[in-house]
Each structure stands twice: as C-alpha cells, then as structure tokens.
Amino acid sequence: MNTPPASTDVLAQLRAVLGDRVDTDHSALQGARADKSGHAAAGMPLALVRATSVSDVQETLRIASATGTPVVTRGAGTGLAGGANAGTGEIALSVRGMDRxxxxxxxxxxxxxxxxxxxxxxxxxxxxxxxxxxxxxxxxxxxxxxxxxxxxxxxxxxxxxxxxxxxxxxxxxxxxxxxxxxxxxxxxxxxxxxxxxxxxxxxxxxxxxxxxxxxxxxxLIPGEVCTIAATFPDVRAAAEASAAVTASGAQPSIMELMDAASLSAVHALLQLEPPTPGAAQLTIQTDGPAAAGEADAIAAVLNAAGGTVAVSHDRAEGERLLAIRRAMHPAMETLGTALIEDVSVPRSALPAMFDEIARVEREHGLVIPTVAHAGDGNLHPNFIFDATPDENGVIEAPEYIWAAADDLFRAALRLGGTLTGEHGIGVLKKRWLADELGDAQWELQRDITRVFDPAGILNPGKVFAW
Amino acid sequence: MNTPPASTDVLAQLRAVLGDRVDTDHSALQGARADKSGHAAAGMPLALVRATSVSDVQETLRIASATGTPVVTRGAGTGLAGGANAGTGEIALSVRGMDRxxxxxxxxxxxxxxxxxxxxxxxxxxxxxxxxxxxxxxxxxxxxxxxxxxxxxxxxxxxxxxxxxxxxxxxxxxxxxxxxxxxxxxxxxxxxxxxxxxxxxxxxxxxxxxxxxxxxxxxLIPGEVCTIAATFPDVRAAAEASAAVTASGAQPSIMELMDAASLSAVHALLQLEPPTPGAAQLTIQTDGPAAAGEADAIAAVLNAAGGTVAVSHDRAEGERLLAIRRAMHPAMETLGTALIEDVSVPRSALPAMFDEIARVEREHGLVIPTVAHAGDGNLHPNFIFDATPDENGVIEAPEYIWAAADDLFRAALRLGGTLTGEHGIGVLKKRWLADELGDAQWELQRDITRVFDPAGILNPGKVFAW
The missing domain is CATH 3.30.465.10 (Uridine Diphospho-n-acetylenolpyruvylglucosamine Reductase; domain 3)
Incomplete structure (x- = not known):
C-alpha cells in the first residue's frame, strides 16, 4: 500500500473529478460514522462521496487505490453490525443515490x-x-x-x-x-x-x-392470508410449539415468536392492555391457495402444544397482529440502548436456545428480551444497557454486556448454530468470527478478500480483522 | 511445485498408506479416463484411489501435495464435460465408496x-x-x-x-x-x-x-400430479407456447420441450408410432394442492398457442409420457456419438434460441436434435457425429462440430444466455470460458482457485486452463 498522502490531496483529487458529489459537511460526515446498531466509528471520515453513477464509483476507487485510502461503502445506513460505519481518514462512499x-x-x-x-x-x-x-x-x-x-x-x-x-x-x-x-x-x-x-x-x-x-x-401469491395468534404460558412452551409446527410438515409464510419481556415492552409502547405475565406469543401466517387448510392444521398443532389459539382470515386483522411484532425495535429503544443480537440455530434447537438465554440472563443478571423468526431458527436477543456516549459521541456496549453476548454466542455454536443469521459480522462480531470458522478457514477467507482487494482498502477493520 | 518424482515413488507412498484401496488394474484406470461425454483423457492415470473415509482423502492429498502429483476427483463418472477425466500421471481419486x-x-x-x-x-x-x-x-x-x-x-x-x-x-x-x-x-x-x-x-x-x-x-409434495402433453406444428411454436406458459404466471413443476429430430429418434428407440413429421412436443407437469387447476390453466394457454393438448390426472400415464423425454440420451446414442450441449437463455429468448439452432443447422449442414428444460430456459442441443477413437481410445469431436458449437455458444451469449446451465465447463468448454466471463473475471476466478490450491494440483487442465 502506498503511504497515505495528506488527506487534503485525496479530497482535492475527489473534488476535481466528482465536484459537489463530495460532501464534507459536518452533519454528513457524522451520519456516515454510524448505523442502526448504536455503534459509531472512532473519528470522522474524510468525505462522504454521494455517487450517482457507476462511473462515480469507479473514479472514487481509482483515487482511493492510487492514494491508499480506505473506502467504506454505504447504502441507507440501517445495518446492525457496524459494517458500514466510516471513521478517521476513510472515504464513505454512498450509493444511496443510485436508486433506479x-x-x-x-x-x-x-x-x-x-x-x-x-x-x-x-x-x-x-x-x-x-x-x-x-x-x-x-x-x-x-x-x-x-x-x-x-x-x-x-x-x-x-x-x-x-x-x-x-x-x-x-x-x-x-x-x-x-x-x-x-x-x-x-x-x-x-x-x-x-x-x-x-x-x-x-x-x-x-x-x-x-x-x-x-x-x-x-x-405475487394469489389466495387469502390467514393469521394465527397463539399464547403460551412461557417462552419454552412457545418454542416447543413452533418446532412442532415445523416438524408437522406445515409451511407457514411467517412464524414469529416473542418472549414475555418483548411482548410487555411492545404492549406498553402501543398502549395495549398488558399481556399475561410470563406469557409468550407465536404469530403465524399462511398464504397461497391452501392457506385456510394449513392454518387449521397449524392451529391444531398449537392447541395440542398447550396454546391459546385464535385464527383470523382477515388481512387487516392479520396486519394488526403482525404490527405487534414489527414494533419490537422501537419498543426496545424505550428500554435503553439495545445490542441486537442475531444468532441462528437448527429449528429443533430453538427450545434449548431459549433455555440458554434464560441461563445467560440468570448468570449475568440481565433481562434479554428476545424475538425469533421461529420458522427458520433465527433469534434476536436484545441486550439492553444504559449508554453514555464518549467525547466523540461513540457508543460502545459495556464489557459486561459483551461478556453475556459471548456466553450466548458460544451456546448457539454448541447447539449447531451460527453467530449471525442475517445481520452480518461488521465490527461488532469480528472477534468471534474465527471461533465459528476455525483459524484455517478464517485465513482462507481473508486471503480470498485479498484477491479482490490486494491492498486491503475495502472496509478495513471490518469482518476479517482482530 | 516440486518436480514430480518417478511415478513409482508416488504409487509406493499411496500403497504404503492406503493399501489395496490403490487400484492400478488396467480396466479401472481405463474407466477413470472417461465420463459420459464420450471424451476421454489422453494417457493413463497413475492410480485409481478408492477412498472409503475422509482420512483416505486427506492422506491421498498429502501425498499428492508432497510429490506435486495432480489429483482428479471422481464420483460415478457421469459428467458430460470431461471434468472428472484423469490422464497421464494423475491420481484419480474416487469418493464413490463413501456413500453413507x-x-x-x-x-x-x-x-x-x-x-x-x-x-x-x-x-x-x-x-x-x-x-x-x-x-x-x-x-x-x-x-x-x-x-x-x-x-x-x-x-x-x-x-x-x-x-x-x-x-x-x-x-x-x-x-x-x-x-x-x-x-x-x-x-x-x-x-x-x-x-x-x-x-x-x-x-x-x-x-x-x-x-x-x-x-x-x-x-414430499402432497396432492396429485397432472401431466399435459401438447404437440405443435414446429419447434418455434412449441418454444413460444412454453414462454407463454411462464409469462402466464403458472408454475409447472416440469416443462420439457422436444424438437422433431429428438422426438423421432426416441419414438424409433421405444418402438412407438412415428410422430407427425416436423412436430415438436411439450410435456408439462403440475403438482401440489392446486395441481388440477394449474393444469387446466396451462392447457388453455397451450390451446391458445395452437397446440394439440391432452391432460392426464393419472400418475402412471404421466410417467409414461415423461419416459419419452427420459429416453433422449439413449436415443441419441442410436444416431452416433453425441456432443451434448447445455446452453441456457432467459426464458423469453427460447424461441429466438431455437431460431439460432435452426440457423446453425442450416449454415453448418448438420441436424442438431434438441431438448430443452423449457421452464428454466436450459437447452441441450445434441451434435451428432461419427466417432473414430484414436490409438489411445480417445474420442474427440471433430473440428467441424466444434465450429458449429462455437457458433451456437456465441448465439446463446448474444441472447443474454450462458455457456452451461448445469453440466459445467470441464475440459470441453474451457476455451470459451473467458468469452463469457471476460479476461478480468477469468483471471480473478483463477486466482481464487490458487488460494485453495497454490500449487495447482487439483484438476489441472480443467475449467481455468487454455
């Protein structure tokens, strides 16, 4: 890699080619440091390039390569792993404007x-x-x-x-x-x-x-959409019921699980009647030509599993029920800062994973509100903490939270699961990546990135970095 | 790479570790040179290792790496691109015995x-x-x-x-x-x-x-299976009908197209009445809970497209109709040696691709019996020729066949298609690979293989080789 020149030279080169698509306003740079994880990169990026064409992207990368300047690509900045956060000396390259x-x-x-x-x-x-x-x-x-x-x-x-x-x-x-x-x-x-x-x-x-x-x-799928809401006395019973639905051969389009803490926070946010203490909920949809028959079959499985079950054939009512699930993220924000985790396990291991979450709560003295895409075994445990931004506005989860998360990650791996089902590694999970991949595969993957990017200017410090 | 030692040393090392799982019988080696493409590698492999465990594979590769000996992995040898053919000085590594x-x-x-x-x-x-x-x-x-x-x-x-x-x-x-x-x-x-x-x-x-x-x-998909057979006056009409089925929104489980030359060869092989000269056929299946309704909808589209249509709700009759399609490969063997090609195009381009095949037939003076997985745009044109094995038993398609195939490949690429939908590149299509990928991507892909296999001992001369 070339020795990085003074940042003013890089900026001048970018401006010469890209004009006012190079944004150095404080608020733009500040925005490019963070995503929806609550985490922000240390320091300020050099510039936010607002690309409007393929050629803009190519020009930016040519200058970045020639000057050895790191580039962090961004879309809408809604990531949850810090993967698109740009920090000191980096070019934040936004492709948000390329939206045709x-x-x-x-x-x-x-x-x-x-x-x-x-x-x-x-x-x-x-x-x-x-x-x-x-x-x-x-x-x-x-x-x-x-x-x-x-x-x-x-x-x-x-x-x-x-x-x-x-x-x-x-x-x-x-x-x-x-x-x-x-x-x-x-x-x-x-x-x-x-x-x-x-x-x-x-x-x-x-x-x-x-x-x-x-x-x-x-x-678009023709036919009606049926929605099933089922309440269980506790989260383990709900998890067992969801595994029973999968094992029954039914294929819901959606099967979402909310534990008691999640349900309670959402009900409070939406000003609904408080749920039964300790109760967990499954919200399930079926679609397509066989939706009604599948909904009845699933309701039977849920009843047999001890659930209190209601089936609706009304799309609006279905949306209302799902809105409770969709309010999870804002509901967590009412509790504090949330580190939203994303482990995934084989579907049969969902009950065991909820046992592990209960153990982590107990042993670390935390409440970890958790929702799960129960149809595919992907869980989002929310580690809630009180955040105090540092002098640079950076929010970091405290070590006791990471210790609990570490415990949870290892439990997911022991159950045949994976660190991240859909959010990615970013910066927040990079220190666990080799635990899942093994050192040999970690190195092989890192070496593959070097074939694409020999100088390592693309998103350095993310994913394959300690 | 080390200078390859005398092959006897490699053999001795393999035998020391793997015993009688190292096969050097003439017929075994002869079998390892070829696949179902009709093509065979030049010369004889060093040995056929019949691995029965992961450890056997690891030991073989350790010896191969230490001695710089190429390794060609094989399963059942049913490939159609020569990708598993092992030649002079190579270790053929069969994992066929690892079948648990x-x-x-x-x-x-x-x-x-x-x-x-x-x-x-x-x-x-x-x-x-x-x-x-x-x-x-x-x-x-x-x-x-x-x-x-x-x-x-x-x-x-x-x-x-x-x-x-x-x-x-x-x-x-x-x-x-x-x-x-x-x-x-x-x-x-x-x-x-x-x-x-x-x-x-x-x-x-x-x-x-x-x-x-x-x-x-x-x-397993519950419900009945419906089979639709539709005959069209020519292959273009059948191709247009299949594109109309896709565009209608119906989702058949199977939609196979046979042109006149294919149909005629299969009917002869199966001793069925000869088909109407020039006629092409679509064989379509629907499955799942909505199978019957979908079959009726598809039949209506085919009728509107000028087809002579029959719908069967009987599984056995459906199997009998599909057996005609499944007899394609043996039927081609009755005509001579077949180079079975495998281009794929966007489904809307199927009629245009059949026009191109007709043009190639005309301009190169060939008959190219063609079947297509019309539901996904994947065509198998069969280039038939009289093969004379050389002194090593190697069958090579003659240059006039490759010239016609070249013409066909380029037509598929022009239509937004790809060289191979499901058979792979192997040895037979490696000289066209860079035409599709472009030189830059070809080199990048080749460099990625080097991360896995720095010395280039895995299947050398295949895929990324000129």
Whole structure:
C-alpha cells in the first residue's frame, strides 16, 4: 500500500473529478460514522462521496487505490453490525443515490436495479407488474437492496420464500482498483465458472462495491392470508410449539415468536392492555391457495402444544397482529440502548436456545428480551444497557454486556448454530468470527478478500480483522 | 511445485498408506479416463484411489501435495464435460465408496451425507421419512450427490424447486494440502463470513475434495400430479407456447420441450408410432394442492398457442409420457456419438434460441436434435457425429462440430444466455470460458482457485486452463 498522502490531496483529487458529489459537511460526515446498531466509528471520515453513477464509483476507487485510502461503502445506513460505519481518514462512499430500476421483465421473472433503491420502494413498483422480490428484512421500509445484498439479509418470510442469496442472479461489482466486473447471469440456471455472485452476497463491502444487481422475482401469491395468534404460558412452551409446527410438515409464510419481556415492552409502547405475565406469543401466517387448510392444521398443532389459539382470515386483522411484532425495535429503544443480537440455530434447537438465554440472563443478571423468526431458527436477543456516549459521541456496549453476548454466542455454536443469521459480522462480531470458522478457514477467507482487494482498502477493520 | 518424482515413488507412498484401496488394474484406470461425454483423457492415470473415509482423502492429498502429483476427483463418472477425466500421471481419486447417509433430520429438514451416494438412492431413503432432496438431474439414477455438487447440477424440476445451489447448506472440504474444512452451516439462515459453500458448488474439483455435505431437504409434495402433453406444428411454436406458459404466471413443476429430430429418434428407440413429421412436443407437469387447476390453466394457454393438448390426472400415464423425454440420451446414442450441449437463455429468448439452432443447422449442414428444460430456459442441443477413437481410445469431436458449437455458444451469449446451465465447463468448454466471463473475471476466478490450491494440483487442465 502506498503511504497515505495528506488527506487534503485525496479530497482535492475527489473534488476535481466528482465536484459537489463530495460532501464534507459536518452533519454528513457524522451520519456516515454510524448505523442502526448504536455503534459509531472512532473519528470522522474524510468525505462522504454521494455517487450517482457507476462511473462515480469507479473514479472514487481509482483515487482511493492510487492514494491508499480506505473506502467504506454505504447504502441507507440501517445495518446492525457496524459494517458500514466510516471513521478517521476513510472515504464513505454512498450509493444511496443510485436508486433506479433499470429493467423489469415479468416474462423472465427478473429485474435489474441499482443498489441504492429502498427494498419497499422496489416492491411497490414490482407490485404493479404482479411481482415481488421476496427478501423482506424487518427494515425493508428503510434499507436498500444493495445493503440487503451486502449483508445477505433475511427477514420474516425466509423459511418459505428464501433469503437474499436465493433471490439474486448476478451483480455488477466495482473492484478496489476501479475495474467493473459483471458477475452471474440472467438465466435460471448457470454454472459457468465459480459462483462469485454468491461470494459477494454477504461480503459486507470487503470484495468490491455492488453497483447493480439482477434480481430473481416471484409472482405475487394469489389466495387469502390467514393469521394465527397463539399464547403460551412461557417462552419454552412457545418454542416447543413452533418446532412442532415445523416438524408437522406445515409451511407457514411467517412464524414469529416473542418472549414475555418483548411482548410487555411492545404492549406498553402501543398502549395495549398488558399481556399475561410470563406469557409468550407465536404469530403465524399462511398464504397461497391452501392457506385456510394449513392454518387449521397449524392451529391444531398449537392447541395440542398447550396454546391459546385464535385464527383470523382477515388481512387487516392479520396486519394488526403482525404490527405487534414489527414494533419490537422501537419498543426496545424505550428500554435503553439495545445490542441486537442475531444468532441462528437448527429449528429443533430453538427450545434449548431459549433455555440458554434464560441461563445467560440468570448468570449475568440481565433481562434479554428476545424475538425469533421461529420458522427458520433465527433469534434476536436484545441486550439492553444504559449508554453514555464518549467525547466523540461513540457508543460502545459495556464489557459486561459483551461478556453475556459471548456466553450466548458460544451456546448457539454448541447447539449447531451460527453467530449471525442475517445481520452480518461488521465490527461488532469480528472477534468471534474465527471461533465459528476455525483459524484455517478464517485465513482462507481473508486471503480470498485479498484477491479482490490486494491492498486491503475495502472496509478495513471490518469482518476479517482482530 | 516440486518436480514430480518417478511415478513409482508416488504409487509406493499411496500403497504404503492406503493399501489395496490403490487400484492400478488396467480396466479401472481405463474407466477413470472417461465420463459420459464420450471424451476421454489422453494417457493413463497413475492410480485409481478408492477412498472409503475422509482420512483416505486427506492422506491421498498429502501425498499428492508432497510429490506435486495432480489429483482428479471422481464420483460415478457421469459428467458430460470431461471434468472428472484423469490422464497421464494423475491420481484419480474416487469418493464413490463413501456413500453413507450420516444423519436425516425431518424436524430440521436436513440430511448429512457422504459424497458418493447416488442421488436416487438418497431420495429413496429420504422418501421413507416423507422427505426429498429436490435436485433431480436426468442422471439421478446413476450420478452421485458429490458429483451433483461439484457440477452445480440442475435437472427437470429446477424452475419450481431450485438447483443444487439452493439445496446445500454446507460442505466438508479437503484442501489440496490435506487439511479438512467445514464450510457453511446447519441453519436455514447464516451469514457468518464469506459463502464458501456456494463457491464450492459448481467448482468442478478445482477447490478441494467434497467429503461430506449438509443438504437442505423438502417434504414430499402432497396432492396429485397432472401431466399435459401438447404437440405443435414446429419447434418455434412449441418454444413460444412454453414462454407463454411462464409469462402466464403458472408454475409447472416440469416443462420439457422436444424438437422433431429428438422426438423421432426416441419414438424409433421405444418402438412407438412415428410422430407427425416436423412436430415438436411439450410435456408439462403440475403438482401440489392446486395441481388440477394449474393444469387446466396451462392447457388453455397451450390451446391458445395452437397446440394439440391432452391432460392426464393419472400418475402412471404421466410417467409414461415423461419416459419419452427420459429416453433422449439413449436415443441419441442410436444416431452416433453425441456432443451434448447445455446452453441456457432467459426464458423469453427460447424461441429466438431455437431460431439460432435452426440457423446453425442450416449454415453448418448438420441436424442438431434438441431438448430443452423449457421452464428454466436450459437447452441441450445434441451434435451428432461419427466417432473414430484414436490409438489411445480417445474420442474427440471433430473440428467441424466444434465450429458449429462455437457458433451456437456465441448465439446463446448474444441472447443474454450462458455457456452451461448445469453440466459445467470441464475440459470441453474451457476455451470459451473467458468469452463469457471476460479476461478480468477469468483471471480473478483463477486466482481464487490458487488460494485453495497454490500449487495447482487439483484438476489441472480443467475449467481455468487454455
């Protein structure tokens, strides 16, 4: 790597090529330091480049490569692992402004888009064609498709309709040196060479900058949507019931679990009647031509598992029930600062994982409100703490919180699970990455990033860094 | 790389560790030179190692690495691109004997298997649990799961139920130096680090040896299966009808297209009445709870497109109709030696691709019987020629055949397609790989293989070789 020149030279070079798309306003730089995790990078980035074209991205990376300046790519900044936070001396490269839909092909069930488009905006446009892009992170109203790709996002519908990795056919990628590659294909099948598209999905800005994507679409699902709400005396009973639903062969489109602490916080926020103390809830939806029959079958499983069950065939009532789940994130913000965790376990291990969470709560003296995408085994335990920003405005989770999180991560790994189901490693989980991958695989993965980015200017200090 | 020592030393080292699992019988070596493409490697491999354990694979690779000996991994040898053909001085490493099912988890919808198990044998065992592994290459009765993974296999059901890449959660991989890595996870969601599992799928033996896999299963589909057979005056009309079915929003489980030359050869082989001259056929299946309604809707689309349509609700009759499609490969063998091609195009481009095939036939003076997985846009044009094996028994397609294939490949790429939908690059298509990937991506991919295999001992001369 070249010795970084004075930052003023880098800025001058960027400005010469990109003009007023180089933003150095204090508030812009301040915004580029943080994401929705509550974590912020130390120090201020050099500039926020607001790219409006592929060429802008290429020019930025050419200058970054020539001057050895780190580049942190950002979309809407809704990440939960600090993966897009830009700090001292770094260029924050925003592709949020590249938000066009370039092509929609109902006959081929694909769309070509720029990375900055908001997931919900894309889906609103696709709905006019009777189509949708299935990945539906809870953040879909505020997160970008490019960010969904960079993190390998999941969401509520994954067990039935897949994750981002199942819904992207190809990406255009600008490498660290500014070269543009087209990865993947427009066809349903394609095995020409290595699957670099999948490698880029979830690579969190370490391999290149995604400047376009060929998305695999679905047709909107015809038929009714049925919603089932079931209350259980405790979270373990709810987890066992959700595992029984999966084991029964039913395939709900959504199956969300909320524990007592989550439910209580949301009810308070939404000014609903307080829930029964200790009670946990499953909210389940079925869709498609067989929705009603599946809902009845699931209700029977839940009843047999000791639940108090209500089935609704009304879409509005279903949305109202799901709104309780969707209010989780704002409800946590009323309790303090939340470190939102993201472990995933095999579905049969959900009850055991809730036992582990109860143990961690007990042994570390914490309350850890937890929701789970119970249909796919992905849990979001929320570690709540009182945050005091330091002199730079940086919020760090205190060590006692990380100690509890560490305990929880190791429990998930012991149960055959993984550190992160859909949020990514970013900065917040990098110290556990080698625990899951093993040292040999960690090194191999790091070496692969070096093939794309020999000088290590793409998102340094994230994912593959100690 | 070390200078290769006398092959007798390598053999002695292999025998010292692996005993009679090192096979040097002439017929065994002869078999390891070829696959189902009709192509065979030049010369004889050094030995066929019949691994029965992960440790056997590791020992083989340690010796290969220490002595700089190339290793060609093989399953059942049913490939169609020459990717597993072992030649002079190479170790053919068979994992066919590693064929155990280690775990079936109906509650988590996963199975853990060794690579040598035959796809159909696995599915027979899974059916007892009400489960299946969706990838169904036409070769499923004779091909291994490991080979399906190595090629990124597809099949007939892909448009509805996905390809291998959609159905593998993790793989155990032995690297060139003998180290064992566990890639991927057992969970539905998982974004910890780079997705090396997807990178290994379709990597054709260039990254390591797959010695185990965690497979993502589905439950057997309840309900009836409806089969639709529709005849059209010519292949273009059939292709347009299939595109109309996709555009209508229907989702058949299978949609196979046979052109006149294919149909005629199969009817002759099966001793059926000759088909109407020039006529092409679509064979379509629907399944699941809505099968009957979907079949009626599809029949209406086919009628409107000018087809002569028959719908059957009888499974046995459906199997009889599909048997005509499944007899394609043996029927081609009655015509001569077939170079079976594998281009894939966006589904809307199917009619245009058939126009291109007709043009190639005309301009090159050939008949190219073609079947297509019309539901996903994957075509198998069969280039028929009279083969004369050379003195080593090697069959090479003559240059006039490759010139016609070249013309066809370029047409597929112009239509937004890809060189290979499901067979892979192997040796037979390596000279076109850079045409599709571009030189920069070709080099990047080749450099990635070097991270796994710095000395280049894994399947050299395949995929990334001129």
């Amino acid at each position: 839909i370039l092509e929609v092909r109902p006959d081929d069930l694909l769309a070509v888009v720029e990375p900055g488009i908001i997931n919900a905006d894309l889906n609103a446009a696709l709905a006019e064609h009777g189509l949708w892009w299935a990945p539906d992170p809870a953040s879909r109203a505020i997160s970008t498709v490019g960010g969904n790709i960079a993190t390998g996002a999941g969401g509520l519908l994954c067990a039935k309709y897949g994750v981002v990795r199942d819904a992207v056919l190809g990406v255009d990628l600008v490498l660290a040196d500014g070269r543009l590659l087209s990865l993947g294909h427009r066809t349903v099948k394609g095995v020409t060479g290595l699957d670099l598209t999948s490698l880029v999905i979830g690579s969190e800005g370490t391999l290149g900058v995604v400047v376009g994507a060929i998305l695999k679409l679905r047709r | 099912i280690l775990e079936v988890r109906p509650d988590d919808l996963l199975a853990v298997v060794e690579p040598g198990i035959i796809n159909a044998d696995l599915n027979a065992a899974l059916a007892e649990h009400g489960l299946w592994w969706a990838p169904d290459p036409a070769s499923r009765a004779i091909s291994t799961v490991g080979g399906n993974i190595a090629t990124g296999a597809g099949g007939l059901l892909c448009a509805k139920y996905g390809v291998v890449r959609d159905a593998v959660l993790g793989v155990d991989l032995v690297l060139a130096d003998g180290r064992l890595l566990s890639l991927g996870h057992r969970t539905v969601k998982g974004v910890t680090g780079l997705d090396l599992t997807s990178l290994v799928i379709g990597s054709e033996g260039t990254l390591g040896v797959v010695v185990g896999a965690i497979l993502k299963l589905r439950r």
